[in-house]
Amino acid sequence: MKTYRVAVIPGDGIGKEVTPAAIRVLEGAAARFHFAVTWDEFGWGSDHYLEHGRMMPADALDRLRPSDAIFFGAVGDPRLQDNVTLNGLLLPIRRGFDQYACVRPSVLYPGVRCPLVGKAAGEIDFVVVRENTEGEYAQVGGVVHSGGPHEIAVQSGVFTRYGTERVIRFAFDLARRRGRKHLLTSVTKSNAQGFSMAFWDRVFADVAREYPDVRTESLLVDAACMDLVRRPESFDVIVASNLFGDILTDLGAAITGSLGLAPSANLNPARTFPSMFESVHGSAPDIAGRGIANPMATMLAGSMMLDFLGETAAAASVERAVLAVLAEGTTLTPDLGGTATTRRLTDAVLARVA
Ligand SMILES: NC(=O)c1ccc[n+]([C@@H]2O[C@H](COP(=O)([O-])OP(=O)(O)OC[C@H]3O[C@@H](n4cnc5c(N)ncnc54)[C@H](O)[C@@H]3O)[C@@H](O)[C@H]2O)c1
Numbered sequence: 117m118k119t120y121r122v123a124v125i126p127g128d129g130i131g132k133e134v135t136p137a138a139i140r141v142l143e144g145a146a147a148r149f150h151f152a153v154t155w156d157e158f159g160w161g162s163d164h165y166l167e168h169g170r171m172m173p174a175d176a177l178d179r180l181r182p183s184d185a186i187f188f189g190a191v192g193d194p195r196l197q198d199n200v201t202l203n204g205l206l207l208p209i210r211r212g213f214d215q216y217a218c219v220r221p222s223v224l225y226p227g228v229r230c231p232l233v234g235k236a237a238g239e240i241d242f243v244v245v246r247e248n249t250e251g252e253y254a255q256v257g258g259v260v261h262s263g264g265p266h267e268i269a270v271q272s273g274v275f276t277r278y279g280t281e282r283v284i285r286f287a288f289d290l291a292r293r294r295g296r297k298h299l300l301t302s303v304t305k306s307n308a309q310g311f312s313m314a315f316w317d318r319v320f321a322d323v324a325r326e327y328p329d330v331r332t333e334s335l336l337v338d339a340a341c342m343d344l345v346r347r348p349e350s351f352d353v354i355v356a357s358n359l360f361g362d363i364l365t366d367l368g369a370a371i372t373g374s375l376g377l378a379p380s381a382n383l384n385p386a387r388t389f390p391s392m393f394e395s396v397h398g399s400a401p402d403i404a405g406r407g408i409a410n411p412m413a414t415m416l417a418g419s420m421m422l423d424f425l426g427e428t429a430a431a432a433s434v435e436r437a438v439l440a441v442l443a444e445g446t447t448l449t450p451d452l453g454g455t456a457t458t459r460r461l462t463d464a465v466l467a468r469v470a
Pocket residue numbers: 130134189190191192193194198202206375376377394395396397398399400401402403408409410411413451
């Protein structure tokens with residue numbers, strides 16, 4: 117029997133609740149489709165930091181490297197600064213394993229209440245491809261005269277031609293493959309950021325010449341935010357920098373019902389290192405420990421993981437099971453207007469997978 121080795125990092129807050137819930141469902145799919153998964157759990161995150169002074173051990177990437185994929189919960193803890201937790205765990209994995217294409221679908225599923233008036237299920241269906249290894253999150257900069265009246269903070273965005281071109285090319289390939297509108301929208305702020313973002317626009321125009329069959333559109337990020345609310349149905353694939361992609365995908369999750377439904381794949385398309393699958397949401401300290409987190413985003417991320425591993429039938433069955441529970445509407449968590457717990461919802465999805 118084919119066996120996959122998946123590293124699991126539940127992380128912090130609701131990450132510790134939604135990850136085991138999703139794993140139950142993925143195990144159900146594995147049993148039904150006759151493959152096995154070995155789940156290697158790593159207890160890294162904020163508790164690890166408070167005990168050992170770092171979010172994960174120095175050899176963490178070496179320990180993750182042999183895995184076929186990484187399944188990640190969430191990171192963030194009110195006891196620690198967010199820049200410490202994020203830069204100590206998630207970002208080094210994304211960069212270290214060259215997971216340069218962060219793929220985040222936003223779909224309005226049947227049974228989900230859309231906060232925008234008059235939008236029917238399926239009408240909103242786009243994917244954001246977020247550059248994931250450089251840009252505004254490159255962690256280049258510093259602070260001098262710390263805490264004093266002359267304190268200076270400098271944070272640089274890093275945009276390389278190599279990094280920009282490859283993520284744009286990935287997005288064009290996706291727009292070509294998706295078979296919907298064959299439209300790729302590039303989002304920048306090149307009117308204000310005349311170096312890095314104007315450079316992105318130029319690279320976008322260069323790569324576009326290789327894809328005459330894909331229509332293109334360029335938007336400033338402020339206009340893109342407005343249009344995602346005004347005309348979300350017009351988008352197909354969106355490509356954006358690390359920061360803008362991060363922001364736009366929370367907006368995408370909000371207009372399609374809940375952060376609890378938004379999955380994310382951090383892909384190393386060349387497969388030189390493992391890719392990582394997680395939800396868009398964070399550790400949600402406001403609801404952590406209450407057993408009411410929606411695990412569907414993590415389940416859908418698990419479905420993306422199975423798809424990437426080549427288990428396409430199992431991946432589809434997990435997605436179908438989530439959609440069936442959503443459409444039925446009787447076992448939903450509070451973020452979707454229901455009263456179900458994480459456990460009850462997981463039982464309902466699992467029953468449909470098995
Ligand atoms: N990828 C990540 O791990 C990631 C992403 C974003 C934020 N964070 C971190 O998470 C922490 C909390 O950040 P935040 O509150 O801005 O964002 P968040 O995504 O954790 O939560 C935002 C809101 O959405 C709700 N929510 C999120 N996921 C949900 C789910 N699965 N089910 C039901 N409700 C859900 C929360 O209860 C909260 O009200 C911070 O420390 C932040 O740095 C981590």
